Amino acid sequence: MKLYEFFKADDRLLDLFERIRAELISSDLDQVWNHTKRVIKNLFIIKDYVNFDLKKALIAAIIHDIGFMEVVNGHEMVSTQMMKTALDKLWDHVTVNEVCHIVEAHQFNGKVRPQTIEAKALHDADVMDYAGEKGIINLFKLLKNLGFRDSRVAKWIHELTKDGFIIPEVRKNHDKDLKQTENFFLNFVKDLSRERVDFKKYGMDNI
Numbered sequence: 001m002k003l004y005e006f007f008k009a010d011d012r013l014l015d016l017f018e019r020i021r022a023e024l025i026s027s028d029l030d031q032v033w034n035h036t037k038r039v040i041k042n043l044f045i046i047k048d049y050v051n052f053d054l055k056k057a058l059i060a061a062i063i064h065d066i067g068f069m070e071v072v073n074g075h076e077m078v079s080t081q082m083m084k085t086a087l088d089k090l091w092d093h094v095t096v097n098e099v100c101h102i103v104e105a106h107q108f109n110g111k112v113r114p115q116t117i118e119a120k121a122l123h124d125a126d127v128m129d130y131a132g133e134k135g136i137i138n139l140f141k142l143l144k145n146l147g148f149r150d151s152r153v154a155k156w157i158h159e160l161t162k163d164g165f166i167i168p169e170v171r172k173n174h175d176k177d178l179k180q181t182e183n184f185f186l187n188f189v190k191d192l193s194r195e196r197v198d199f200k201k202y203g204m205d206n207i
């Protein structure tokens, strides 16, 4: 089933999609919204490698980063807190609980580790958005939109590449791209530190 067919088949998905889009755009988090759309597409790519409940993963993907409206660290927990009441009105108890786990476990190096295949799929779909040449650009845009400073960007990239992909088939197909992201940032940080050495030569140690 194609993406638009999925949305067409269930009004609740489309309503949720529109609602999250409106909230993120009105909060000037347009790059978070762009990232969200790409993560949804990545889920469809992962679906080719592994079998999982796409609908549940899709609900989670739509809402997974809405917590960025309030915080960066721990946003995955805030996302479920913000959406729980709305989800309860749309889906049954079991579905909502499963969706909440998928959202809470999506963050690389997060406190909650993915326990279900759907949670692993969203985790990997999220990481995939930062992999390779396009991923590096995505990362810069997103982190700028979230107001990150350089030191925090470096920490984020380190955690991202350390965690990597969880699903073996995704790792096999996309690890090369993630390695490219890692190499790019290692060189980037090296260049920054080289400049620092040059400054020291001029007696400006505090820069």
Ligand SMILES: [Fe+2]
Pocket: 064, 065, 075, 076, 106, 107
């Ligand atoms: Fe996230």
Ligand SMILES: [Fe+2]
Pocket: 035, 039, 064, 065, 126
């Ligand atoms: Fe994300």
